[in-house]
Amino acid sequence: MKKSTLLFVSTFCVLFSIYLVVVVSLQPDLKYILMDVYTEFFQKEIQNEGIAQEPVSVETDRSFDPTALVSYSGRLKKDTYEEHLSAAELKGLKLIQNDYELYLRVSEKSLVEAYSGKGYKVDSLTHSYPYFTPETKTVLEELGRAYESLAGEGNFFTVSSATRTEEQQKALKRRNRNATDGNSSHSFGVSFDISYIRFNGIRDWDVKAQKNLETVLNHFQQTGKIYVIKERRQSCYHVTVR
Numbered sequence: 001m002k003k004s005t006l007l008f009v010s011t012f013c014v015l016f017s018i019y020l021v022v023v024v025s026l027q028p029d030l031k032y033i034l035m036d037v038y039t040e041f042f043q044k045e046i047q048n049e050g051i052a053q054e055p056v057s058v059e060t061d062r063s064f065d066p067t068a069l070v071s072y073s074g075r076l077k078k079d080t081y082e083e084h085l086s087a088a089e090l091k092g093l094k095l096i097q098n099d100y101e102l103y104l105r106v107s108e109k110s111l112v113e114a115y116s117g118k119g120y121k122v123d124s125l126t127h128s129y130p131y132f133t134p135e136t137k138t139v140l141e142e143l144g145r146a147y148e149s150l151a152g153e154g155n156f157f158t159v160s161s162a163t164r165t166e167e168q169q170k171a172l173k174r175r176n177r178n179a180t181d182g183n184s185s186h187s188f189g190v191s192f193d194i195s196y197i198r199f200n201g202i203r204d205w206d207v208k209a210q211k212n213l214e215t216v217l218n219h220f221q222q223t224g225k226i227y228v229i230k231e232r233r234q235s236c237y238h239v240t241v242r
Helices: 003-025 030-048 081-091 099-107 134-151 166-175 207-222
Strands: 120-122 157-161 191-199 226-231 236-241
Touching: 081 226, 081 236, 120 134, 134 157, 134 191, 134 207, 134 236, 191 207, 207 226, 207 236
Parallel strands: 120 157
Antiparallel strands: 157 191, 191 236, 226 236
16 A cells, blocks of 8 residues: 555544544534545645646526516425435435545535525534535525525525435434435435525524515426425425436
């Protein structure tokens, strides 16, 4: 084994051990600090190997014309989970099995970060990470702008779950019997959940806000951009970019 490879493996093992201690013993937010360390480390390794990285640009400032929304009629169509999973396997990344693979995708910029933007905010996540494929982030930004155009400037919905590794999915299944068996569309970087009981940072039953959100989701669903499932047990809409 080459010295550089041995050094890489040894360094990873040390960092991963520290990661486990932090996750178990300290606050979940510290995971993201450690993630930055991993990301910087992997970026250096990739650069040393001479692998070119193309910059990723995600549009975030386009305005949304509310008149572009199709007329809302009735309830959202309930897309099947099979449709979500098929779209994730087709449009998303290869199944992200563990944190190591996730950090590597971040360093390669095939996953990009999203915490907040016009019309949306990502909640503090404990069983997933605020990373998406660039196309998925673009759609999330569009959903946020569309929602704000209806609800008014400064209003936002909450993303309650994002990209989840296969290991996280298995751990979640042990805690929550309602969690998906087998592969989850969350593990491909193209799915996220939007709470329908939390708007503007407040957990409450807001009928008007929920109607605005459903209008936006209905439009994006009908125009073929997303699949949607309303998950009543989790009080959220499960969204997958098509």
